[in-house]
Amino acid sequence: MKGLSVIICSRNRASQLAECLAKIPNASFEAYDVELILVNSASTDETARIMANHVINVTYSVKCLTASKPGVGLARNLGIEAATRELLVFTDDDCYLANDYIEKLQQHFDKERYQFCGGRLLLWDESDAMASVNYHNEFFLIPAGSFIAAGTIQGANMVIHRDIIDKVGGFNPNLGAGTQLRCEDIELLGRALMNGFTGAYLPQLVVYHHHRRKLGKQVDELRQQNDIARGAYYACMSDQGFVNYWYEGMKRSLTTTPGFGQNQYQVLANELQGAKMYFELKAQSKL
The missing domain is CATH 3.90.550.10 (Spore Coat Polysaccharide Biosynthesis Protein SpsA; Chain A)
Incomplete structure (x- = not known):
């Protein structure tokens, strides 16, 4: 090394x-x-x-x-x-x-x-x-x-x-x-x-x-942002030709227990929002 x-x-x-x-x-x-x-x-x-x-x-x-x-x-x-x-x-x-x-x-x-x-x-x-x-x-x-x-x-x-x-x-x-x-x-x-x-x-x-966030609004917003990013990631990988990423990502979302205070369907909705944002930004030549 x-x-x-x-x-x-x-x-x-x-x-x-x-x-x-x-x-x-x-x-x-x-x-x-x-x-x-x-x-x-x-x-x-x-x-x-x-x-x-x-x-x-x-x-x-x-x-x-x-x-x-x-x-x-x-x-x-x-x-x-x-x-x-x-x-x-x-x-x-x-x-x-x-x-x-x-x-x-x-x-x-x-x-x-x-x-x-x-x-x-x-x-x-x-x-x-x-x-x-x-x-x-x-x-x-x-x-x-x-x-x-x-x-x-x-x-x-x-x-x-x-x-x-x-x-x-x-x-x-x-x-x-x-x-x-x-x-x-x-x-x-x-x-x-x-x-x-x-x-x-x-x-x-x-x-x-040392993220300094306590339970409440800050953490809820962070988790939503992470959900959106996760959906964008799976969409981005699929868009590059690695279509198994969308399948595996959605399967994981549907079978994994969400974190404390999270609703599984809301997590999935956030991920789909992230995928939508990815393709919209790409269409605007921002990705």
């Missing part, structure tokens, strides 16, 4: 970004010569200053970039272009890498078996709602050509070998937080699988998610 690039994108969440950067395991970054790429996603707050301050306070390599418009897919692509290492590690500005994350990744990543992976996403604050997390604690492979359900691996804890980018391209720049549809992370992994790459889930890779 020829090194790691950690890519973090942020838009108008300067205080959260500051906490994220303060909790980076600096000793591991220095020991393993990790490269940090920070992308300012067209912020209008103090994000640029927070990033610049971090550069002067650490000894490992840091690059700061600015995207011309919002959208995490676009921002992550900028980060990829600037990165110089083989393994690309993605996390979010409201997340904290575990202190042993870099060591565990170096120990366990096996390019011959899989070319992308994710891991556990745990609550940092246990009073936050149990949303946008993944507590699964067993290793599994995701075979090339197989279906990957939304949420199996999340962009807050995702590792991609550069070979994938070289073959299938980067993230869809018109998807992701900051755009109308959020499914940029899982859509890239779906394309990778359909192009012969294999994935894995490594529970040793732990990221803590």
